Amino acid sequence: MTETIPREVEASGIRDYLALQENKTLLRFLTCGSVDDGKSTLIGRLLYDTKLIFEDQLATLEKDSKKHGTTGEDIDLALLVDGLEAEREQGITIDVAYRFFATPKRKFIVADTPGHEQYTRNMATGASTADVAVVLVDARQGILPQTRRHSIIASLLGIRHVVLAVNKIDLVDFDEAVFAGIVADYEAFAKDLGFATVQPIPMSARYGDNVTRPSANTPWYTGQSLISYLETLDVESDLREKPFRFPVQYVNRPNLNFRGFAGTVASGEIAVGDAVVVAKSGKPSRVKRIATYDGDRERAGEGEAVTLVLEDEIEVSRGNMLVAPDARPHVADQLAANVVWFDEHPLMPGRMYILRTETDEVSATVSHLKHRVNIHNFAHEAAKCLDLNEVGVCNFSLQAPVAFDTFAENRTTGSFVLIDRLTNATVGAGMILHPLRRAANIHWQALDVTKVSRAEQKHQKPAVLWFTGLSGSGKSTIANLLEKKLHVSGRHTYILDGDNVRHGLNRDLGFTEEDRVENIRRVSEVAKLMADAGLIVLVSFISPFRAERRMARDMMPDGEFVEVFVDTPFEECAKRDPKGLYARALKGEIKNFTGVDSPYEEPERADIHLRTVGREPEELVDELEAWLREKGYC
């Protein structure tokens, strides 16, 4: 069953032996399921039974088991896999471990993932590259919420095969009825998840029953052991038969005579002389050479990292794709996708993220959160945000079109990650459902009177002066005074004031984080239209979140957005309290009040920083006006 390591491999026969190894197929799987169901123990068992543990590692394991073991006098096989200090101390898995083993029939890469809900993102990491999910269930506990969550994520990530490992069967006296009950429960709920196969196996990871060999303790189970099942499962991918996709990673231009496009073939095949088009521009060409270090090639297919040279000098850069002319990908700036959320800060409609496909990167706003999936009953629920570890469907609006397929058609060109613009954290993963046609139908009206001509007529440079600061910090007072001055000197201006806008355009919004984000999004759009009309717009909004101010800035052309930080400390604002709001908020009568129970994130690099304490508004406005004149705004 297990790899018999040749005792005396003759050096002369080694090449033959290695050729045999090379011809084995590779299977990637992960173990998942709820905390303590025995995932790490199972991997430890597999490594142990396939004789992959060296003597020195075994000695270390024995020592470790005495210190950290959860299995009394026995060695604790989970400690072979739980490699981080914190994991060993707490007896849980925190992050995914990748381990490698081989049997005479196949090579395996296994990802042991954490069951703990807090670390669901690490389970998703392990699942994204796996062909098979081994879902463990503790026979004493049955299906738990994490069993469901992991199954849903596995399904969303395109895993087609599941092994339902009913583990710790030793602790229920190898009872067939317990096994049958859990299998029935699982099958009932997994039927909607679209798995091609679900293979139940009763198991004891700790004692090895049905892991690498059939167990005498479960005579009622006549199926295969886990290993022999995984050795024979057919997971051949059909990516090579799909249309040609070549995401360009890197333009290789070492000298004037060579210009090649380096990348990995995502699907299909290509041969010298084949026609291709550039996905985003539709420009056609033909493949002139397929260059590699080992010499030019006639053909290349899915999975190969090559460099393509084209017949024509056409514009192609990183993020674009070379594709089959008769089966092109979507090119769109609006799309719908399944999203798994990884971050403590929730995903929010209106907020802008970086959307990263395999080689392309673009700013993207969640234009609509269609629904969240309830992991207990799969119901689609209305939601205002996606919290950590939640799953839902969102529409995205991108700042520039990207080329993609749907995830169902192609896992490589149909997926993306979301990155936070401030922290650079990877905050979510997306699996594309379909493009949204809005962009194609609502064409931009080309207008003859342009922004430039409108501004020139007014003899001014349009701008959005964005005043941010706590309630009562003096934003409106300063904005008012400034507008008066600008008006007198013949400038065309308009003030958008937080309180006023909330009486009309934004009367449907409250003060939760989601509503604040939407509030700012709408105001930014209005300010943008007004700047387009040639006006100098003064926006006076608390706008407490950096991400939204950044979003507003990114919507305007460079140099048009001026962030003015009206800096008045909390204590001072609370003392001035012109509207009596602080007194009420501090008593708890107003919820989500900025500075009291809702945060204010100070600007890190405001264009102008006005410290108000001890200064008169008139002075501050003079200062502001001088700055604007110097920069050519007035």
Next chain:
Amino acid sequence: MPATLSHLQRLEAEAIHIMREVAATFSKPVMLYSIGKDSSVLLHLAMKAFHPGKPPFPFLHVDTTWKFREMIAFRDRMARELGFDLLVHINEDGVREGIGPFSHGSNVHTHVMKTVALRQALDKHGFDAAFGGARRDEEKSRAKERIFSFRTKAHGWDPKNQRPEMWKTYNTRVAQGESIRVFPLSNWTELDIWQYILQEDIPIVPLYFAKKRPVVERDGMTIMVDDDRMQLLPGEKVEERMVRFRTLGCYPLTGAIESSADTLEAIVAEMLTARTSERQGRAIDKDEAGSMEKKKREGYF
């Protein structure tokens, strides 16, 4: 062309893909070149990834001044023959203080001459991405590390808070001063490495092949007497024995194994029947359980 790729072809393509991602998205990448077999494979893959160009980044060797002499000779020969841009960094403070494995022990020596030296070199040049040849099968904390492994401004690794890594879609964004360690060989095993060296005929340091060498038994390890900085202790004597090395590092800290394997085929055959892991011959990994993780948190590769 085969209908499906072999295991080594997939591993090769994956590593090349990773290297191109780095070259395309970072402003100042570097490849750590430690002269061992994994580095030799990494170098070979880099030559492939950017063909017909040269790798668009320099190669950095952090020289502890205690490497085997044959390693240094090999390094200089490879740089000459392949024409890559080689940077060598030595922690001059450590040299001035006379830090060495015999006088200060493996911990202090490794920390000052390797970990600190590496941080110095990365800071000096402002590298924002650094390739390393580490593999997940080497050690249990390495098995936990991402291919693109984020480092703070202080070069620290936070194993409890790694970025999710989905598919082959890598998050290559860092803020000023932060960096990423990149491990293109993450999914290779020791066997894959040797098999690839054999298949591609990649040059490696002769110390990997068995030969009669002058060695001394000390602390349960067989240490090669590589220069006269190694003083014999009472009762020790130098013997000429057929030995070779499974991994290479500082000579006083790297144990040799008794072997007659003097061809690549014989090395692979020996490896297949080995009863101990390759890291067993390294003094620095044995100090305490979790010692590798601790070093990595401090910025070690």
